[in-house]
Amino acid sequence: MEIRLQNLTKKFPNRNKKISNDVIAVDHVTFTIPDGKLIGLLGPSGCGKSTTLNMICGLETPTDGTIFFGEQDVTNLAPEHRGVGMVFQNYALYPHLTVRKNILFPLENLKGKNKLSKDEMMRRVNQAAALVQLEELMDRKPAELSGGQQQRVAIARALVKMPHVLLLDEPLSNLDARLRLQTREEIKKIQRSTNITTVFVTHDQEEAMSISDFIVVMKSGVVQQIGKPQEVYDDPANLFVAKFLGTPPINVFSGKIENGMLVIDGASVLPLEAVLKPLNQPDTSKGIDKSKAEQRVVIAIRPEGFVPCNDGPLCCDLQGVEVMGRDISIVAQHAACEAVLRAIITADTKVDSANDTIRFALKPEKVFLFDYETGERIRGLV
Amino acid sequence: MNRHQTKAWLYLLPSILFLGLFMVYPLFDVLVYSMEEGYNFASQTYFGVGLYNYSYVLHDPYFLQALKNTFILVIITVPISTGLALLISLGLSSIKFLKDLYQTIYFLPYVTNTLAVGLVFMILFQKTEYTDGLVNLVLSWFGSSPVDFINGPYWAKMFVLCFYTIWVVMPFKILILTGALASVNPDYYKAAKVDGTSAFRTFVRITLPMISPMMFYLIITGFIGAFKAYSDAVALFGTDLNAAGMNTIVGYIYDMLYGNSGGFPSYASAAAILLFAIILTITCMNMMVGKKHIHY
Ligand SMILES: Nc1ncnc2c1ncn2[C@@H]1O[C@H](COP(=O)(O)OP(=O)(O)OP(=O)(O)O)[C@@H](O)[C@H]1O
Ligand SMILES: [Mg+2]
Numbered sequence: 032m033e034i035r036l037q038n039l040t041k042k043f044p045n046r047n048k049k050i051s052n053d054v055i056a057v058d059h060v061t062f063t064i065p066d067g068k069l070i071g072l073l074g075p076s077g078c079g080k081s082t083t084l085n086m087i088c089g090l091e092t093p094t095d096g097t098i099f100f101g102e103q104d105v106t107n108l109a110p111e112h113r114g115v116g117m118v119f120q121n122y123a124l125y126p127h128l129t130v131r132k133n134i135l136f137p138l139e140n141l142k143g144k145n146k147l148s149k150d151e152m153m154r155r156v157n158q159a160a161a162l163v164q165l166e167e168l169m170d171r172k173p174a175e176l177s178g179g180q181q182q183r184v185a186i187a188r189a190l191v192k193m194p195h196v197l198l199l200d201e202p203l204s205n206l207d208a209r210l211r212l213q214t215r216e217e218i219k220k221i222q223r224s225t226n227i228t229t230v231f232v233t234h235d236q237e238e239a240m241s242i243s244d245f246i247v248v249m250k251s252g253v254v255q256q257i258g259k260p261q262e263v264y265d266d267p268a269n270l271f272v273a274k275f276l277g278t279p280p281i282n283v284f285s286g287k288i289e290n291g292m293l294v295i296d297g298a299s300v301l302p303l304e305a306v307l308k309p310l311n312q313p314d315t316s317k318g319i320d321k322s323k324a325e326q327r328v329v330i331a332i333r334p335e336g337f338v339p340c341n342d343g344p345l346c347c348d349l350q351g352v353e354v355m356g357r358d359i360s361i362v363a364q365h366a367a368c369e370a371v372l373r374a375i376i377t378a379d380t381k382v383d384s385a386n387d388t389i390r391f392a393l394k395p396e397k398v399f400l401f402d403y404e405t406g407e408r409i410r411g412l413v
Numbered sequence: 414m415n416r417h418q419t420k421a422w423l424y425l426l427p428s429i430l431f432l433g434l435f436m437v438y439p440l441f442d443v444l445v446y447s448m449e450e451g452y453n454f455a456s457q458t459y460f461g462v463g464l465y466n467y468s469y470v471l472h473d474p475y476f477l478q479a480l481k482n483t484f485i486l487v488i489i490t491v492p493i494s495t496g497l498a499l500l501i502s503l504g505l506s507s508i509k510f511l512k513d514l515y516q517t518i519y520f521l522p523y524v525t526n527t528l529a530v531g532l533v534f535m536i537l538f539q540k541t542e543y544t545d546g547l548v549n550l551v552l553s554w555f556g557s558s559p560v561d562f563i564n565g566p567y568w569a570k571m572f573v574l575c576f577y578t579i580w581v582v583m584p585f586k587i588l589i590l591t592g593a594l595a596s597v598n599p600d601y602y603k604a605a606k607v608d609g610t611s612a613f614r615t616f617v618r619i620t621l622p623m624i625s626p627m628m629f630y631l632i633i634t635g636f637i638g639a640f641k642a643y644s645d646a647v648a649l650f651g652t653d654l655n656a657a658g659m660n661t662i663v664g665y666i667y668d669m670l671y672g673n674s675g676g677f678p679s680y681a682s683a684a685a686i687l688l689f690a691i692i693l694t695i696t697c698m699n700m701m702v703g704k705k706h707i708h709y
Contacts, residue, residue: 090603111609123600127622127708136618137608192608 032101032114032195032228034064034087039096041082041252056082058252059096064245069222069229071243071260073236075275079252080232081120084198087230088117100195111140116189116227118199122181124173130184131169134159137192159191162221179210186221197222197229203238215242236276240264248272265396270406273331273399279360279373285403286330286367293330293400296367300330300344305395307412328409329401336397337361337374339382343392347372352384363389440689447682459679466683475655476684479665482646485571486578486661487639494579495631498586503616505587506594516591523584530581531648538562538573563650570650570659578645582638586631593627594620622708629703633696640692643667662688 039060042053057079064070072080085091089110097106138152163183203211219242222229233239239246240260248255256268267273273281284295292299347363361374400409451460470476537547540561549559562573605615643663654660669681
């Protein structure tokens with residue numbers, strides 16, 4: 032089922048008397064989730080992901096805006112009438128019930144013409160359990176299961192009602208790194224096989240990138256960018272998105288534009304035309320004025336955008352070389368760079384770690400320009 | 414015994430000594446007293462050993478009256494006070510406005526002196542030459558003739574005693590239960606809501622099991638407390654409880670020791686052992702039922 036959010040806003044009343052403003056947890060969020068897709072809702076802690084999810088689920092009523100499931104406006108519909116399944120961050124499995132009874136619980140609530148026979152219920156429970164491979168654990172209590180198994184029970188409980196929409200709130204945050212990898216693959220597999228429209232909340236960008244068909248990046252309740260994971264990575268809309276996606280994180284330099292060249296700390300690193308494409312219609316808000324003599328900008332370079340090169344323009348203090356098998360990671364420092372600089376290059380490139388400095392040439396497609404004040408992406412020339 | 418165990422016993426020694434001296438030894442002593450027939454307090458002598466004291470107590474009409482009173486008190490007050498406390502705590506935990514105020518009001522009886530509350534109850538219920546009391550005033554509005562709750566018929570006195578006991582024990586139960594309810598993770602309720610669980614089913618299938626350890630604790634301590642009731646009856650009906658026909662088992666024991674008819678430690682000990690046996694049996698039964706229904 033397609034989900035459409037329009038101008039969705041949630042304000043929480045502020046209890047702190049010193050600050051009179053309400054907390055705006057979600058701020059005019061508008062996007063569409065195509066039918067049968069898995070989208071990742073991504074953002075730092077407190078950015079309003081859970082609140083958005085709760086509004087889609089019906090546990091919170093929006094202050095403003097509308098939610099559509101297909102053609103139906105569900106904004107004021109109670110959660111049980113929306114046909115959603117939800118997996119909570121801590122799973123919320125009923126500790127006193129066995130796995131079987133936990134999965135059965137939603138079915139026992141059905142009333143009237145939806146009421147199922149005992150056999151039908153058992154069939155559905157077994158089917159849901161088989162989907163997440165829980166058959167052997169049906170008579171255990173949640174406390175007797177591992178984190179990953181509990182998580183599968185939670186998914187089975189959400190799926191047993193055959194919902195149109197599956198909502199997952201940071202379902203992997205309680206698992207260890209290896210189990211997290213394994214379980215996210217399983218979620219993807221289950222989503223593919225059931226073809227349920229799924230919203231997956233996470234603050235882990237790698238997790239979101241790896242399993243989502245689309246990602247929605249949020250910050251302070253505002254949607255920053257929506258797109259396929261690779262597109263968002265390759266073409267971030269602003270500095271926040273660029274910094275948020277990618278490990279190791281993007282390297283941020285304060286730089287200047289001088290005479291049509293990008294300048295970092297006095298060194299001209301790239302011609303402006305290599306990074307920006309000319310804009311057809313004059314759009315001063317997104318483009319940059321070439322005629323202006325000098326302008327401060329933020330230059331962000333992905334770790335894989337560096338090419339070690341003896342006559343490269345960017346000179347950094349070499350701090351170390353970390354070999355990671357397939358790749359090597361160069362750790363360096365540069366006066367104009369906010370943090371330690373990290374470059375990823377293939378292992379066949381030889382780097383002499385005894386040197387004090389290292390010079391890099393840059394791959395233009397891995398270099399992004401942002402407005403110095405607003406952090407907005409500068410995409411083209413005017 | 415290996416070194417490890419020796420150490421463990423060594424650590425336990427202070428509390429074992431303490432418990433032994435002040436709990437086990439007196440209990441044992443009471444048992445001995447209860448077996449000594451014809452014990453003379455002054456000369457500290459006795460005729461023989463046997464079960465005569467028990468037989469005397471069990472045939473004493475005052476004891477039988479006390480036994481009956483105590484059982485009625487237990488059977489009425491424990492379920493009602495626990496149930497009411499649960500209802501009130503559910504109400505308290507679902508409101509936001511003025512919650513603290515209500516919580517304080519409900520807790521007030523707990524910090525008020527038993528005898529002071531007893532006095533208030535006397536004023537409310539007692540019929541004197543000058544006034545019929547507040548409760549009778551209210552009753553008269555409904556066309557009922559005045560009843561003397563303090564010196565009148567048995568059922569009226571029992572009603573006041575039960576009312577009073579419930580009133581006194583409820584605050585503590587409310588306190589415990591509001592705490593237990595607040596500690597239930599709200600995510601369970603959210604999950605139940607998403608699944609369309611009705612309010613009643615949520616209560617029976619989720620809330621009750623979650624707070625069952627606390628409920629169990631309250632029921633057990635409630636039983637024990639009600640079996641040991643005494644001061645409540647004194648506060649309402651004065652010290653001569655036998656005359657009022659409102660004595661309790663503990664009251665009977667006290668009277669046998671120090672009351673007007675007192676000076677019979679052997680009878681008192683036998684009654685005390687009987688009370689001990691009753692409480693032990695009831696608690697064991699509770700535990701057995703509890704095993705099936707408590708979810709820790
Ligand atoms: N019931 C509430 N009352 C007041 N403020 C709230 C309430 N719930 C959430 N908020 C605020 O709304 C904002 C968004 O919260 P939300 O739970 O959606 O964050 P999140 O993105 O899920 O974060 P996390 O990754 O830590 O779970 C936060 O600033 C939070 O403090
Ligand atoms: Mg959250």
